[in-house]
Amino acid sequence: MKNRVLISLSLLAAFELSLLAVTTETTTTFEDIPTTVQTDKYGNSFYERKATITTKNFKVDNFWSRFSDKADNQSIYENISRTGTFKITTETTSACTLDTQLAAQGCSGQKPFLLNDEVLLAPMAGTSDEFEVAFVEASGFSPTAVNSFYPLDILRSEAYYKEPTVATASSSGKSFFSFFTGAFDFIFSKTIGMGSDFFGKADIADVEYTPRSDDAEDRRQRYIANIIAGVEQDHRMTKATADSTATQLDAPTRLNNPASLLHYAEAKKSTEQEQCQMMFLTMSADGLMCRMMSGFGMDAWMPFFNKTKTTKMQASYIMGDTENALLAMTGKIENVPYMNDVGGDDDNKLSFLQEMLKPMVTMMEMMKSMMFGSSKASKVENPVERVYEFAEDEAMTMTFAITNDGTQVDDFANFKLLKLRSVYGDMLDSCRVHYTGMMGFFGGWKETFYIGGNKSKFGPDGKMSSDEWVEWCQESTGGRGIFSYLFDWSSGAMFNPLNWMKGMMDMFLNMMFGTYKILEIENIVAKGLILDLKKVNPDPTSPRNTRTIEVIEIR
Amino acid sequence: MRNASAAIVPLFLAIMLLFWFIWFMGGESDNLHKTTDLTHLQKIQDKLLEAAMIRRYELATHKKELYSEESEEKRAALDAKISQDNHIMMQRNKIDD
Numbered sequence: 001m002k003n004r005v006l007i008s009l010s011l012l013a014a015f016e017l018s019l020l021a022v023t024t025e026t027t028t029t030f031e032d033i034p035t036t037v038q039t040d041k042y043g044n045s046f047y048e049r050k051a052t053i054t055t056k057n058f059k060v061d062n063f064w065s066r067f068s069d070k071a072d073n074q075s076i077y078e079n080i081s082r083t084g085t086f087k088i089t090t091e092t093t094s095a096c097t098l099d100t101q102l103a104a105q106g107c108s109g110q111k112p113f114l115l116n117d118e119v120l121l122a123p124m125a126g127t128s129d130e131f132e133v134a135f136v137e138a139s140g141f142s143p144t145a146v147n148s149f150y151p152l153d154i155l156r157s158e159a160y161y162k163e164p165t166v167a168t169a170s171s172s173g174k175s176f177f178s179f180f181t182g183a184f185d186f187i188f189s190k191t192i193g194m195g196s197d198f199f200g201k202a203d204i205a206d207v208e209y210t211p212r213s214d215d216a217e218d219r220r221q222r223y224i225a226n227i228i229a230g231v232e233q234d235h236r237m238t239k240a241t242a243d244s245t246a247t248q249l250d251a252p253t254r255l256n257n258p259a260s261l262l263h264y265a266e267a268k269k270s271t272e273q274e275q276c277q278m279m280f281l282t283m284s285a286d287g288l289m290c291r292m293m294s295g296f297g298m299d300a301w302m303p304f305f306n307k308t309k310t311t312k313m314q315a316s317y318i319m320g321d322t323e324n325a326l327l328a329m330t331g332k333i334e335n336v337p338y339m340n341d342v343g344g345d346d347d348n349k350l351s352f353l354q355e356m357l358k359p360m361v362t363m364m365e366m367m368k369s370m371m372f373g374s375s376k377a378s379k380v381e382n383p384v385e386r387v388y389e390f391a392e393d394e395a396m397t398m399t400f401a402i403t404n405d406g407t408q409v410d411d412f413a414n415f416k417l418l419k420l421r422s423v424y425g426d427m428l429d430s431c432r433v434h435y436t437g438m439m440g441f442f443g444g445w446k447e448t449f450y451i452g453g454n455k456s457k458f459g460p461d462g463k464m465s466s467d468e469w470v471e472w473c474q475e476s477t478g479g480r481g482i483f484s485y486l487f488d489w490s491s492g493a494m495f496n497p498l499n500w501m502k503g504m505m506d507m508f509l510n511m512m513f514g515t516y517k518i519l520e521i522e523n524i525v526a527k528g529l530i531l532d533l534k535k536v537n538p539d540p541t542s543p544r545n546t547r548t549i550e551v552i553e554i555r
Numbered sequence: 556m557r558n559a560s561a562a563i564v565p566l567f568l569a570i571m572l573l574f575w576f577i578w579f580m581g582g583e584s585d586n587l588h589k590t591t592d593l594t595h596l597q598k599i600q601d602k603l604l605e606a607a608m609i610r611r612y613e614l615a616t617h618k619k620e621l622y623s624e625e626s627e628e629k630r631a632a633l634d635a636k637i638s639q640d641n642h643i644m645m646q647r648n649k650i651d652d
Contacts, residue, residue: 023652026600026645028607028638047612053600053641055650060592064581075589082600086608540613549605 022076026055041239043110043399043412045537046089048552054081084554090538092397092414093230093546094333109538109545110231110412111398112152112223114141117410120402120535122146129536130418135319135529143405149531151318152401153219154231220321227325230399237401240408277306300362303355323422323529327388330396330417333544338388386422397536397544419532596650603644607637 031050039045058077065073092109115133124130136148231237276282276290276299290307292298299307331338350358390396395416402411538545614633645651 024645024650026603026638026642026651028604028634028641030611030634030637045616047616049608049611051604051608051611053604053607055596055600055645058593058596058650060589062585063588064585067581075585077593080593080596080600082597082604084601084604084608086605088609088612537616540609540616547609549609551605554601554604 022057022059024055024057024059026053028053039412040089042091042108042236043239043401043414044089044091045414046087048085048087050083050085052081052083054079082554085552087550087552088540089548089550090540091546091548092399092538092544094329094396094398094544107229108231108233108236109397109399109414110154110236111400112154112226112231113398113400114150114152114406114409115400115402115413116143116145116148116406117402117404118144118146119148120413124532129534131415131533131535133531133533135322135531137318141406143403149400151223151322152226153223154226154237155222155235220318223318224321224325227322228329237409237412239412240410278304301359303358306350319527319529323420326396326417326420326531330388330390330420333396334390334394385424388420388422390418390420392416392418392534395534397538398533400533414536414538415533416536417531418534421528421530421532423528423530599645599648599650603641607641610640611637 029052031052038048056079058080060075060077062073062075093107094109119131119133122131124132131147133147133149136145136150138150138152140148141150142148299305327338330336354361395418397414397416399412399414401409402413404410540547611633614637642651
């Protein structure tokens, strides 16, 4: 009995061992090797491949066999396999990965920038994949430019920006206070202009400033949103193909249909605001009161009365927006607040003590310039360059649209933003003078205003070219001090009484009969934006990019 | 015996039915077991296939400097590496020996 049990057990063991001898093994095989990294119509790189996984001799232990002789101990399946075709897409979504809310809304890595395909043929010296591109407004698009990028306007839903609210007009109620407000408005408003020479009304040039329309503001907001979050998934541009309707990039007449070069000229002008500030009031600069105060230079002697002039940068708003948006974005990625560097306009507000000392300071300054002269305004100041460098592995990846002739998107390219350069340059642009006839005051005041460039000219004699005029202004800004007349080394002996006499005469003539007195020299600030880009294939393992896997077929 | 009732017949039948039912359920349990295991296997295979594809893509694109795809042999070696990785995953899942 014992033997029989042992024999049966050993037999069973042998049988099981023979079963175990068939090993289970899984193999994976790949087919259709893709030759290169392909890109889809949105410019995302993708990898499409077919693979098969096969498990040989898959064993399932049977439970019932312990109670039934008929059942097998184990079931063995020779081949269990799955074959699938997968498509892995990598999209550059630097912003989206930072903000989960944005990802939920479906933003992409496409940025509203257009590049000429010629750019890609001209990498920076010493590199093969780094490019230096300067911002150029859409109106300056050239199909052959090798170093510029252009802004695009791409329609998107209102998910990331707020609809501009209609400004509610300040209500003028019938109260005592509103009566006073109205009275002040009446007295200080520019509508009381006298039109006479006495207050110098006639030649005041109107500052060219057209307020941006709601439509332009709308486009601006959309443009910024497109830079920061990328073009929305639903509104992405597509590559032009022979058989499909390409993404057309037409003139602004066909805006957003679905993409166009962005150009809003009305946003290009500088804004200039002149104000008279008293202790509690701010008056219109063209008001009667203000002109009376500042016309004779009284404001320089009056504490708490300042005629301020705020000139915003004369740069395209699109360029400023591009720079700010990119800096904000990279700053967020790198956790460095780059935006703090981009300063606003200085207010030049005087402190209380400074206000109190104002007459004295004015006096001192006048004496100083009388004795030692004053410095001349330079025509072109040294350009200031701000360079922001970004670590390459941290850098923001952006997808640019590539075009051949500016009419359609031919391709896309992914770039890493390595460096952002912001260039400023000052230039003497306008010069404002007081014209006085013979004998100073008695000839009456005449104010002329000149704007450089293509504006009409008001030369001192009406004949000067604009360059000559600017030159003249420059020459006349700095005055010679008394000492410079007295010790005129160039004219010979220092103690020559004749020289002294001549110097004195010059000085008095200049002081009394100087026909042009320069009130103001205005510099315009020209601004440029240059990006250093590195062409990359989006890294699928980087958290900056979004990787999506699509199962095309599985069976 | 005379008094023996024919009512015992359905009782026997019922007991036989019960035994048959137990036998039937045992077999079906095995079938269910097999189905579950096979479904499980296919789920794992799907997952591994997807993971293999992602890994293969990463090796081909991101870690180019480590795994170049210049030649047919190197590509085959890459594929084999992925296959081996999957085999190890299957062993950890107690499927492969």
